Structures are given as structure tokens and as C-alpha cells.
Amino acid sequence: MKRIAESTVRRLSVYMRYLEELTARGIATTSSDELAEHSGTTPAQVRKDLSFFGSFGKRGLGYSVHELLDRIRRILGLGREWKVVIIGAGKIGSALSTYRGFTTRGFCVVGVYDKDPQKIGRRWDGHLVRDVTVFESDAAELRPDIAVLAIPAENVQSEVDRIVRAGIKAILNFAPGRLQVPAGVTLKTVNMAMELEGLSFALTNRDA
Numbered sequence: 001m002k003r004i005a006e007s008t009v010r011r012l013s014v015y016m017r018y019l020e021e022l023t024a025r026g027i028a029t030t031s032s033d034e035l036a037e038h039s040g041t042t043p044a045q046v047r048k049d050l051s052f053f054g055s056f057g058k059r060g061l062g063y064s065v066h067e068l069l070d071r072i073r074r075i076l077g078l079g080r081e082w083k084v085v086i087i088g089a090g091k092i093g094s095a096l097s098t099y100r101g102f103t104t105r106g107f108c109v110v111g112v113y114d115k116d117p118q119k120i121g122r123r124w125d126g127h128l129v130r131d132v133t134v135f136e137s138d139a140a141e142l143r144p145d146i147a148v149l150a151i152p153a154e155n156v157q158s159e160v161d162r163i164v165r166a167g168i169k170a171i172l173n174f175a176p177g178r179l180q181v182p183a184g185v186t187l188k189t190v191n192m193a194m195e196l197e198g199l200s201f202a203l204t205n206r207d208a
């Protein structure tokens with residue numbers, strides 16, 4: 001498959017949510033105009049995004065909501081359950097571990113880890129916080145797919161290295177800083193300040 005831009009993948013998630021909404025409303029067909037309007041993009045962009053993955057829809061008839069939703073879910077790899085571990089049971093880590101919305105989308109939290117003796121042994125919504133020193137042996141058994149890293153900026157690289165050593169190929173990181181991962185491992189960093197900067201830009205330029 002061609003290399004797909006992250007922005008395209010992000011839009012697929014947006015289209016998917018709108019298609020889920022249409023399904024819930026019992027609507028069977030949609031169009032690139034409608035998808036674009038509800039996703040903040042253009043009909044040409046919708047067609048271009050979908051064209052990366054083959055042909056969808058019929059000229060003049062639009063897209064079957066059911067078929068398109070099914071295809072997008074498969075493209076995003078959502079037809080299965082992904083095992084997620086969370087490292088850092090602080091404010092962000094504990095909020096994520098108790099968030100029900102992940103499970104409904106197939107992301108199942110199988111372990112929560114921390115290094116603080118005050119947190120180890122606590123339960124967050126049924127998830128026992130375990131000592132991070134047992135992470136690698138747990139991972140050998142549980143075989144998690146995704147690690148969420150919610151620890152302070154210091155020593156993040158050594159935790160990333162620990163995750164990589166455990167054979168995990170996808171990391172969602174919340175800590176600031178530049179991190180290195182080997183080829184074949186995907187690292188995504190969430191940065192709320194950057195999202196706020198996007199809003200700041202929109203507010204500053206809205207009348208331009």
C-alpha cells in the first residue's frame with residue numbers, strides 16, 4: 001500500500017464517526033458532499049482519501065453507509081481487539097485507564113504500571129496498578145499491542161526503550177520531548193498545547 005498521510009488516517013476516523021451516526025439514525029446512503037460537510041473538509045478531499053484504498057460508492061448513488069463503515073473499520077484495523085498497557089498511573093494515566101470509550105472501540109486496557117510505591121497496588125476501575133519493574137515479564141505473557149506512556153518528561157526515553165525491548169510496536173506518548181524509536185515501531189505524541197495553538201490560530205485568523 002502507498003504511504004498514507006497521518007492527516008488522511010485522521011479524517012478516516014472522522015468519517016467513521018459520522019457513518020456510525022448515520023447508522024444509528026437508520027440512514028442507508030451518503031455522499032462525498034455530506035461526508036465532507038460533517039467532517040470539515042471538501043468533497044474532493046473525501047474522494048481522494050477514499051481512493052487510496054480502492055473504489056467506493058457508485059456514481060450518482062453515493063456510498064452505502066454500511067459498506068463504507070465496514071471498509072473504513074477494516075482499513076483502520078478495528079475489526080479486532082487491541083491490548084493496551086498504560087505506564088504512569090498519575091492524573092492522565094488513571095483518567096485513561098478508567099475511560100470506558102476505549103473498550104467500546106476495541107482498545108482493552110490489560111495492565112497499568114507505575115513506579116511509585118504509593119500507587120502500586122491501587123485499583124483504578126478494576127485495573128490493579130502494578131510495579132513497572134514487572135512490566136517486561138508481564139508483557140512477555142500478555143503480549144500487549146499498544147503502550148500508553150503518561151509519565152513525567154525525565155527518563156521517558158528509557159521507558160520507551162523498555163517498551164521497545166518488550167516487543168511492543170506502537171506507543172502513545174503524553175510526555176514532552178524528542179524520543180527515538182527503532183524502525184518498525186510507531187510513536188505518536190499527544191500534545192494538548194499544540195491543539196490549543198491550533199485554536200489560538202483559528203481565533204486569531206477567523207476574520208481574515
Ligand SMILES: NC(=O)c1ccc[n+]([C@@H]2O[C@H](COP(=O)([O-])OP(=O)(O)OC[C@H]3O[C@@H](n4cnc5c(N)ncnc54)[C@H](O)[C@@H]3O)[C@@H](O)[C@H]2O)c1
Nearest residue numbers: 088090091092114115116150151152153174175190191192
Ligand atoms: N500531552 C499533553 O497534552 C499533556 C497534557 C498534560 C500533561 N502532559 C504530560 O503527561 C505526563 C503525565 O502527566 P500527569 O499529569 O498524569 O502526571 P502525574 O505526575 O500525575 O503522573 C505521572 C505518573 O508517572 C509515574 N512515573 C514516573 N516515572 C515513572 C516510570 N519510570 N515508570 C512508571 N511510572 C512512572 C509517577 O509515579 C506518577 O504516578 C507528563 O509528562 C505531563 O507533562 C501532557
